[in-house]
Amino acid sequence: MSVTAVPTRAVEIDAVAVRFRSKKQDVTAIGEVSLGIAPGEFVSLVGPxxxxxxxxxxxxxxLLTPSAGAVRLLGQPVRGPRHDIGFVFQRAALLDWRSVRRNILLQAEMRGMEPALARERADELIAMTGLTGFEEALPHELSGGMQQRVALCRALLHRPRVLLMDEPFGALDALTREQMNVELHRIWRETGTTVLLVTHSIAEAVYLANRVVVLSARPSTVAEEIAVRLPKIRNYSATMADPAFAAATTRVRELLGAGRDL
Known part of the structure; x- marks a missing residue:
């Protein structure tokens, strides 16, 4: 009996370059980037x-094809839009006329998921993200943090093995952002989903991740990969005071030039 091999990397970016052509000039956005992410790993991506x-x-x-190099997801080459991932953007992008539950279930409708199983999964995620009691609320009745929780539920509805997050908490106030960091870290531990997060917050990058990948200025390359040596379960206040947190954030700032005297 044959056994299906489990990919050693959930995401593999192999010597990828991206060049754009405009009316005036050619622009190299990414010089050459290689990056591997193990199944269940949380990686933060920072850079100028x-x-x-x-x-x-x-x-x-x-959604985009590289000019050079290759991208593999779960061991398979990426040759077009993938439907087995989750994607969370900076804005929640909820439909104003749909309730919390119906915004989450929009994912099921688009994917043709079995309705009963989708509703069961939605209820599970609503409970997991602290949205119980707001199932029928409309987006305008929710805070910014709650709207992002709905967007996260929607992205996780189909149990993606890889979750991509593009500055998901950038529009939130500082306190709500900290609370969402704690919630996201807990949800990641509970689901075991592989996460690749883009953020401009150095503290957020280090608090959430197993590893922080720092990109150089355009045309970008990987400047350094920093292992985050913090406990898997992280109390927010204790983590902020941990010497390992300070060491990691200091190194990221050095690489980004944020620690230079003005």
């Missing part, structure tokens, strides 16, 4: 504005 962080997410999702 315009270095191609969001572009890398589009490559993994199949």
């Amino acid at each position: 504005s315009g270095c191609g962080k969001s572009t890398l997410l589009k490559l993994v999702s199949g």
Whole structure:
């Protein structure tokens, strides 16, 4: 009896480059980037504005084709849009006329999921994200943090093995953002989903991840990969005071030039 091999990497970006052509000039957004992410790993991606962080997410999702190199997802080459991932954007992008539950179930309708199983999964995610009691609320009745929880539920409805997140908490106030960091880390531990997160927040990148990948300025390359040596279960206040957290955030700032005297 044959046994299906389990890929050693959930995401593999192999010597990828991206070049754009405009009316005036050719632009190299990504010089050459190679990156592997293990199943169940949480990786944060940081770098200067315009270095191609969001572009890398589009490559993994199949929304964009590299100019050179290759991208593999769960052991298979990415040759077009992938339907077996989850994607969370900076804005929740909820439909104003649909309730919390119906916004989440929009994913099921688009994918043709079995309705009863989809509703059961939606209820599970609503409970997991602390939205119980708001199932019939409309988006305008929710805070920004709650709207992002709905977007996260929608992205996780079909149990994707890989979740891509593009600055999902960038529009939130500082306190709500911290709360969402704690919630996301807990949900990641409970689901075991592979996560690739793009963020401009150094503290967020380190708090959430197993590993932080720092990109250089455009045309980007990997400047350094930093292992985050923190406990798997992370109390937010204790983590902020942990020397390992300080060491990791300091190194990221050094690489980004944020620690230089002005």
